[in-house]
Amino acid sequence: MERQKPNLLLRVKNLDQTVKFYSDVVGWYSDWKDVNKRIARLNLSNGEPIAIITEKKDLDCSPYLEKIFSEPLPKGKFYIVTKDIENLYLRLKKINQLKVELIIEEGFGQTLFITDPDGYILSLWEELFLPDNEILELYRNGIQMLEDSIRGLNEKDFDLVRAKGKWSIRQTIFHLIDSDITTLHKIKFALAESGRDYIRNPYDPNLWELGTNYRTRKVNKTIMLFRYLREHVLELCEEIPDALNRSVLVNGSSKEEVRNMIKMVAGHARGHIQQIWETRIVHKK
Template sequence: MKDVELIKQYNEAPKKLVEALSGLDDSGLGKKRAKDKWSIREIAHHIIECDLNYFQINRYALADTGEKFIFNEFDPNTWNKNMEHSKRSLQLELQLFTIMREYITYLCNSLPGALDRVLIHQDGTATVRDALKHDNQHAYHHINQILETKRIHNL
């Protein structure tokens, strides 16, 4: 995938998430693919919670390329429970997702060699390009889960 396409796909993820959520009321947002799976609302919150971490990682790599960044692993199930994802509105989080992605897109388009800048972390080394690919894969994987849930429930 060309860098321009990668950045475009990265920047469009919030719009794709909003489209996937369109037409859902509280009842629809509570639907699950299966008994032990997260609801649509929980999946959407999870995408954005993870992106908050990715946002900081990407900013660090862009600002201080080649330096080591240690980030805490987090248990998504703990965050889901303690942040009450099953009960909370998505409105503010969707705005946050949009602005985070817009900001990283802006930096990638503005800074010389942005996608080649490097982050060193406890699991190895990655370029910003690698990180954006990962971020896209994560978001679109879960957006597809939302769409699958809607199909299962004819929403």
């Protein structure tokens, strides 16, 4: 049986040190290294692999990876879906000098952030239970929440940041809406062709920020698009009796239901809308 290729790549300074860190701390294991110990494959707790490579630029990584893969920026975050986060958090808190943080959003999910030796932030996410009617309500409320969060701001205010190095209100708006847009593609395939295979095409938010010019674009039309997009999905969920149960098989291994997709983007947008309010508080807007 052919091994599944990774669709996530991390560039690190010390291959053996990184492999040992993820093995000892998180419980992942390496099942392969190249003879020169310049690239290794880690198996995650959810069965998916990731590739780790030293920072030398002369090695062609493409034979080891899926055709479409993501590569976090140095010291950037990458997300992995997992289970039993609280027990892992309690264990990791006992490890000296290990930087960990647990954020719980009741009824939505909890995320455990772990900083590795190279500064990457491993973000382990576990879903928490929320009834279907509350999922749809959270998704619907996001429209008004976003519009309320920017009411009274002028064009200059959209460039305010809550702290040095953070995204501006303008950049945050485009990012949260782009996440809805990219997820819509998967939702529509699940609704129209439930059970079909779906090839995940991960996107790098930082590349989208640069490539689509978040910093200077006007936000008004994109805010309108956000409203229409969510109203469209909600209408489909009302028209299709089993809409939330419909699903796709992602990359041939992971079943994702419409309810989970909607819940994910609803919670994602809510988190960024809270950041917009935090920015307004900092600047007393």
